[in-house]
Structures are given as structure tokens and as C-alpha cells.
Amino acid sequence: MKKEIDFLKDYEKISSPKKLSRFLTVGMFVVVIFYSLLVAGTLSFWFFLKKEHQEINRQIEVKKSQISQLRKKESLQVLLKQRLTSLAKLWSLKGGNLPRILSFFLQMSGEGVSLTEIKASAKGEVGVTGTAPNALNFARFLEKITSSDNANICSKIILTSVSRQKDGGYNFSLSLTYEKT
Amino acid sequence: MRKLENFAKYTAALRPPIIPFEYYKAFFLSIFLITGILFTSLFFLRPKIFEILEIQKKINKERKMLADLTQKAATLEGLDEIELTEKTEVLLKALPPEKDVANILLTFKVLGSQAEITLQGIQVDSGDTFSLKIEGGTEKIIRFMERIETSYPLMKLEEIAVSSREGSSTQATAKVQAFFLPLPQALGSVESPLSLVTPQEEKIYQDLLRFTPVLTEEDMQTIQSGKENPFTF
Numbered sequence: 001m002k003k004e005i006d007f008l009k010d011y012e013k014i015s016s017p018k019k020l021s022r023f024l025t026v027g028m029f030v031v032v033i034f035y036s037l038l039v040a041g042t043l044s045f046w047f048f049l050k051k052e053h054q055e056i057n058r059q060i061e062v063k064k065s066q067i068s069q070l071r072k073k074e075s076l077q078v079l080l081k082q083r084l085t086s087l088a089k090l091w092s093l094k095g096g097n098l099p100r101i102l103s104f105f106l107q108m109s110g111e112g113v114s115l116t117e118i119k120a121s122a123k124g125e126v127g128v129t130g131t132a133p134n135a136l137n138f139a140r141f142l143e144k145i146t147s148s149d150n151a152n153i154c155s156k157i158i159l160t161s162v163s164r165q166k167d168g169g170y171n172f173s174l175s176l177t178y179e180k181t
Numbered sequence: 182m183r184k185l186e187n188f189a190k191y192t193a194a195l196r197p198p199i200i201p202f203e204y205y206k207a208f209f210l211s212i213f214l215i216t217g218i219l220f221t222s223l224f225f226l227r228p229k230i231f232e233i234l235e236i237q238k239k240i241n242k243e244r245k246m247l248a249d250l251t252q253k254a255a256t257l258e259g260l261d262e263i264e265l266t267e268k269t270e271v272l273l274k275a276l277p278p279e280k281d282v283a284n285i286l287l288t289f290k291v292l293g294s295q296a297e298i299t300l301q302g303i304q305v306d307s308g309d310t311f312s313l314k315i316e317g318g319t320e321k322i323i324r325f326m327e328r329i330e331t332s333y334p335l336m337k338l339e340e341i342a343v344s345s346r347e348g349s350s351t352q353a354t355a356k357v358q359a360f361f362l363p364l365p366q367a368l369g370s371v372e373s374p375l376s377l378v379t380p381q382e383e384k385i386y387q388d389l390l391r392f393t394p395v396l397t398e399e400d401m402q403t404i405q406s407g408k409e410n411p412f413t414f
Contacts, residue, residue, distance in 0.1 A: 017204040018204060020204070020207075020208075021204040021206075021207040021208070022207075024207040024208060024210075024211045025207045025210075027211070028207075028210065028211045028214050028215075031214070031215075031218070032214060032218075035218050038226070039221070039225075039226060042226060042229055042230060042233070043229065045233060046229055046232060046233050046236070049233060049236045049237065049240065050236065052240060053236055053239060053240055053243070056240060056243045056244060056247055057243065059247055060243060060246060060247050060250060063247065063250035063251055063253075063254050064250065064371045066254045067250065067253060067254050067257065067371050068371065070254070070257040070258065071368070072262070073257050073260050073262050073265060074257055074368060074375065075368055076260075076262070076265040076266060076269050077257070077260060077265060077375060077376075077377075078365055078368060078369070078375075078376075079269050079272075079273075079364065079365065080265060080268055080269050080272060080378065081376045081377075081378060081382075082362070082364075082365050083269070083272035083273070083275075083276050083362065084272070084378055084382035084385060084386060085382070086276065086362050087272070087275070087276065087335075087382070087385050087386075087389065088381060088382055088385055090335065090337075090360060091385055091388075097330075098326060098330075098338045098340075098341045099323050099326040099327040099330065099338070102319075102322075102323050102326070102341065102343060103323055106319060106320075106323070114345075114347070115345070116344060116345060116346065117342065117343065117344040117345075118341075118342070118343045118344075119340070119341070119342040119343075120340070120341050120342075121339065121340045121341075122337065122338065122339050122340070
């Protein structure tokens with residue numbers, strides 16, 4: 001028996017006016033249902049979001065009024081923070097500690113060496129002028145300044161000038177750089 | 182005649198079948214519905230979808246704002262007002278809100294008398310830098326300078342020069358910088374975040390507590406001028 005494949009069978013199924021009409025009616029019904037669901041879903045989601053938006057806004061207003069009631073605390077905190085931030089910057093600039101440098105050189109003098117002038121700046125520069133009765137005392141003074149115990153105070157010491165006097169004493173001047181603390 | 186009949190049959194076979202109107206109804210209805218769907222999609226659904234996206238963006242932003250505000254409110258609730266007041270009072274003494282030359286001069290005078298040195302001269306170089314000429318014992322001058330750097334209002338020694346001659350008292354000159362900081366002009370909006378004190382800043386405050394005020398409350402009286410500031414308590 002000879003078998004044939006009829007490709008037109010399905011086409012004929014819907015191409016007949018009655019069947020086409022039914023196909024369109026059913027198809028449109030499905031499309032309308034689907035579209036209606038889509039519109040309903042979109043509207044519901046929009047409505048839900050609107051509600052949520054309103055609720056969040058309400059909560060924000062509540063928090064704002066709560067913060068407004070704590071305005072005094074906030075202003076104190078802002079003032080405190082402003083001052084402390086500036087102080088932190090000042091602290092980083094500080095550290096010259098010039099009285100400490102003066103004390104240090106006063107301790108170093110003695111044993112015959114007298115310092116006639118000490119100049120120090122917050123930048124870390126120190127100039128010292130003094131007199132020593134003899135070379136031995138002057139050498140001891142220099143040794144004390146440059147000793148390892150004082151290495152953390154003076155980072156750089158330059159003997160700027162030394163002059164011997166008629167009486168055997170020495171006038172000297174030093175230029176130093178001190179370590180800021 | 183037979184031929185004519187055949188021709189009529191032939192043309193009848195070629196003629197398209199007559200379709201009843203009810204079958205067209207479905208076709209027209211489909212076109213009507215599709216047009217309706219397209220129109221409502223374009224003029225109703227599409228704007229709504231854009232609106233939804235916009236609201237979602239707003240909600241995300243507002244949720245973040247709400248979280249920040251909640252945190253800020255909780256932080257503010259947790260702050261101790263008395264402690265804050267005490268701290269700000271100390272800081273306002275240390276770092277005055279305005280240049281107050283008279284108070285600083287008075288501070289030098291009081292410190293000088295406490296250290297038992299003679300203040301031979303004070304020169305105001307600018308509103309915040311002062312040149313001092315001092316005479317006295319070396320140890321006392323050092324004590325005076327130490328007190329300058331550890332007293333309220335905060336001051337810093339920029340330069341010092343000490344000279345001494347045998348048989349005479351020590352003379353010194355010092356350049357001192359005094360610090361002041363104007364009060365913040367505004368608090369900022371409610372939404373602006375609250376900056377908290379860091380441990381490093383807390384340490385600075387503890388260091389500052391070691392400093393001592395020189396002048397009493399009566400000495401600190403200053404002339405009030407200008408606009409009312411929200412930070413005056």
C-alpha cells in the first residue's frame with residue numbers, strides 16, 4: 001500500500017474559515033487573558049511600591065524629627081569633632097619642645113663650659129655659643145653632646161667656629177639639628 | 182448546451198466559496214483587540230513600567246537614607262550630653278573661637294608672675310603671634326616656657342633665644358604663636374552623617390586634660406559681638 005505524506009493537511013485545518021475563526025477567537029482569548037494578567041500584575045506591583053515608598057517616607061520623617069530633637073547633642077558633637085580634628089593637625093605640627101632643648105644644653109654646660117647664648121626654633125635648628133676655660137673642658141663638652149646617650153636628641157652637630165683667647169680659653173659656636181618629639 | 186453547463190461548473194469551481202459574516206467577526210475582533218493592546222501598552226503599561234523603575238530607584242535611595250538616619254539617631258541617643266558639654270568646654274578653652282589678644286596678654290602676665298620672671302616686653306606681631314622679652318633665672322625661664330606650651334589657650338613656642346652673662350640674670354626672647362579656631366557656622370542638614378571621635382582624637386583629648394587653664398572664669402570674660410551663633414550654649 002502506498003503511503004503519502006500530506007503537508008497540506010494542517011494548513012487546510014486552519015485555513016478553512018470556520019477553523020480559522022475558532023483559532024483566532026481562542027488565540028485572542030489567550031492573549032487577552034495573558035495581557036490582563038500582565039496589566040494586573042504591573043498595577044499591583046506599582047501600587048505596592050507606592051505604598052512602600054510612602055511608608056519609607058513616613059519613617060524618614062519620623063527619624064528626622066527624632067534627630068531634630070537631638071539637635072543640641074549633634075551641635076556639641078560637631079563642635080567637639082571640629083576642635084579635635086584641628087587639634088590633631090596641631091599636634092602633628094607640634095613637637096618642637098624648645099624648653100626641653102634649653103634644659104638639655106643647661107645640663108651639658110657646667111664643668112667650666114658656660115653657654116652664653118642658645119637659640120632654638122621649632123623647625124629643629126639650634127645655635128649655641130659659649131666659652132670654655134681650656135681645651136680639655138671644651139673637648140669633654142663636645143664628647144658629652146655627641147655621646148650615644150644624647151644621640152636621640154641631636155641628629156646633626158656642626159662646630160661652626162672655635163677661637164682661642166689670650167687667657168687660654170676658647171670661644172665656640174655650634175649649629176645643631178635636634179630630633180623633634 | 183452541454184458545453185455551457187460544463188463552463189458554468191468550471192467557473193463555479195474557480196469562484197471562492199462564500200464565507201458567512203460571523204467568520205469575519207473573529208478576524209475584526211482580533212484586529213480590534215490587538216490594536217487595543219498595542220495602544221494600552223504604549224500609553225498606559227509602558228509609562229507605568231517606567232514609573233515602577235523610577236520608584237524602585239527612589240526606594241533604594243530612601244532605604245539607604247533611612248538606614249543612615251536610624252544609625253545617626255541611635256548614635257545621638259547613645260551620646261552623653263553632660264560628657265559632651267564638659268569636653269567642648271575644655272576644647273573651647275584650649276582653642277578659643279576668636280582671637281583674644283587681651284586674654285593672651287593676661288595669660289603671659291599670670292604665667293610670668295607664677296614663674297617669678299620679669300616680662301620686660303610683649304609685642305603683638307600679628308593677631309596670633311607674640312614676641313616676648315623675659316628676664317630672670319634660667320630655670321625659671323624654662324619653667325615659664327614649659328607652662329606656655331602646657332596651658333590654655335594653646336600656644337606654641339616658635340623661636341627662643343637665651344643669653345646669659347656672668348654676674349647678670351639670664352635674658353631671653355621668645356616668639357609664641359597662639360591658636361584659635363572659629364566656631365562652625367552651620368550644623369549641616371539632618372541627613373548629613375555624624376562624625377564620631379576617633380581613638381586618636383580621644384587620645385589627644387586625654388593629652389589635653391594634662392594642660393592647665395591659667396585664667397579663671399572671670400578673667401575669660403570677653404565682649405560678645407556679631408551674629409548669634411548656634412554653637413553658643
